[in-house]
Amino acid sequence: MLLTSAIITGLGLGAMYGLLALGFHITYVVSNTVNFSQGSSMMLGAVLGYTFAVTLGWPMPFAVILALALCGVFGLAVERFLVRPFADRGSNAWLMATIAGGIVLDNVVLFTFGKEPRSFPSPLATDAINVMGVGAYPLQLIIPVVGIVAAAIFSFVLRNTKYGKAMLAVVQNAEAARLMGIDTRFVIAGAFALSTMLAGVAGLLIAPLFNVSAGMGLVFGIKAFAAAILGGITSAWGVVIAGLLYDLVEALTTAFLGSTYTQIVAFSMIIAALFFMPNGLLGSAGIKKV
Numbered sequence: 086m087l088l089t090s091a092i093i094t095g096l097g098l099g100a101m102y103g104l105l106a107l108g109f110h111i112t113y114v115v116s117n118t119v120n121f122s123q124g125s126s127m128m129l130g131a132v133l134g135y136t137f138a139v140t141l142g143w144p145m146p147f148a149v150i151l152a153l154a155l156c157g158v159f160g161l162a163v164e165r166f167l168v169r170p171f172a173d174r175g176s177n178a179w180l181m182a183t184i185a186g187g188i189v190l191d192n193v194v195l196f197t198f199g200k201e202p203r204s205f206p207s208p209l210a211t212d213a214i215n216v217m218g219v220g221a222y223p224l225q226l227i228i229p230v231v232g233i234v235a236a237a238i239f240s241f242v243l244r245n246t247k248y249g250k251a252m253l254a255v256v257q258n259a260e261a262a263r264l265m266g267i268d269t270r271f272v273i274a275g276a277f278a279l280s281t282m283l284a285g286v287a288g289l290l291i292a293p294l295f296n297v298s299a300g301m302g303l304v305f306g307i308k309a310f311a312a313a314i315l316g317g318i319t320s321a322w323g324v325v326i327a328g329l330l331y332d333l334v335e336a337l338t339t340a341f342l343g344s345t346y347t348q349i350v351a352f353s354m355i356i357a358a359l360f361f362m363p364n365g366l367l368g369s370a371g372i373k374k375v
Contacts, residue, residue, distance in 0.1 A: 087340050089219045095336030096329060097225040097294070100232030103328025104287040105309030106316065107236060108280030110324045114256050115276040118168050118179050119318075120160070122187030123284050124306015129190065130156050130285025131292040131301065132198050135205050153285045159190070160281030164274045187306070195299035202296030210293035228290050229329065235283065236325040243321075252276065308332075315355050317368015327366055331355075 105127060109119050120126070130152050137148035167182040209227065213220035243249040254262040255272045263269045288302070295301065308331065316327025331351060338350040359365070 088337075089217050090221075091336040091340035092333065093216060093219065093221045093225055095333035096229045097332075098228075098291075098336070099312075099329035099332030100229040100325075101287045101291045101328070102305070102309045102312045102332055103232040103325035104235060104283050104290075105305060106313035106318075106324035106328050107232075107239065107321060108283045109310055109313040110318055110321055111239070111276050111280045111283075112273075113313075113318050115252055116164075116168070116172065116255075116273045118172055119183075119310070119313075120163055120168070120277060120280055121180060121183040121306070121310070122163060122167075122190060123280065123309065124302035124304075125187035125190045126156055126159060126281040126284035126302070127288040127291075127305055128194065128299065128302030129159060129281075130288030131205065131297045132194055132288075132299070133285075134289045134292060135203060135297045136198070139203075139205065149289060152289065153282050156285030157278040157282045160278040161274055163281070164277035168277070169270075169273075187302075191299055191302070198299055200299065202298040202301075205292040205297050207293035222294070224290065224293055231286070231290060232325055232328070235286070236321050239321055248272070248275070311352070311355055315358055315365055317362075317365025319369050320365070320367035323365055323367030330366075 105123055108123050108126070113119050133152035133155055134148055137143045137151055138145050141148075143151075163183060163186055167186045168179040171177070171179040171182060207224060209224035210222045213222055216226070243253060251262070251267045251272050252275075254265065254267055255269050259269050262272075284302075287305075291305075309328065312328040312331045313324045315331060316323035316325070318324065331354075334354055335347050335351050338347045342350070
């Protein structure tokens with residue numbers, strides 16, 4: 086029973102890490118940059134969802150759609166003001182700028198939303214169901230499905246839609262794509278919006294299982310980036326699978342060894358995996374032109 090409980094918990098949180106890591110993947114493959122405020126985007130989705138659905142009492146579907154739309158707007162702002170000005174000059178200062186942007190957002194939410202954690206009620210996290218003799222909330226079973234479906238949809242869109250093919254063109258050669266008439270700035274901005282919306286989905290899904298607070302995204306964001314590197318940040322399926330594996334290791338370690346050893350074992354696993362697979366589980370080595 087302890088093993089089953091750990092697996093259910095690990096898959097639920099792991100899929101959430103996978104969604105965040107998928108956002109890192111999307112921006113990296115399109116623009117060769119990542120949004121280090123991704124954890125704050127997750128927090129923003131949870132806080133906005135709580136504000137619209139609980140505080141204001143709006144219908145949940147509308148609250149979710151509006152929260153995700155605003156997360157997308159935040160992603161557009163990150164790309165336009167925190168990434169593009171530096172990337173255009175060939176500077177890596179976007180790294181610090183996105184970290185700073187996340188800190189600013191966290192503190193803005195802290196001052197407006199408050200510092201007290203709040204419970205996000207959900208019928209999917211109220212009554213536990215029996216799964217192989219272990220009680221589990223339906224939401225814990227839904228989150229892994231959402232993560233896998235999100236990766237599948239992204240892979241389909243990438244290969245079978247006009248926007249997806251434009252994204253692949255930008256990935257292959259941004260200058261050639263621009264000469265072919267593709268608006269590379271639009272594609273990159275869209276990638277950032279999509280990544281923050283995925284983070285918002287993760288925040289909305291995890292909110293009923295954890296308290297909603299201004300600082301909830303920091304640790305999740307760090308672990309999701311670790312999962313992205315472990316899976317191979319160039320592979321959508323790789324980062325999602327790595328997210329699942331990462332938290333499975335965390336959950337099993339906590340269950341059988343205790344929480345004292347959780348981070349030691351989890352990050353030691355990442356170091357060992359990258360030693361033998363420098364490009365991650367499913368990642369590919371970059372090609373340098375000479």
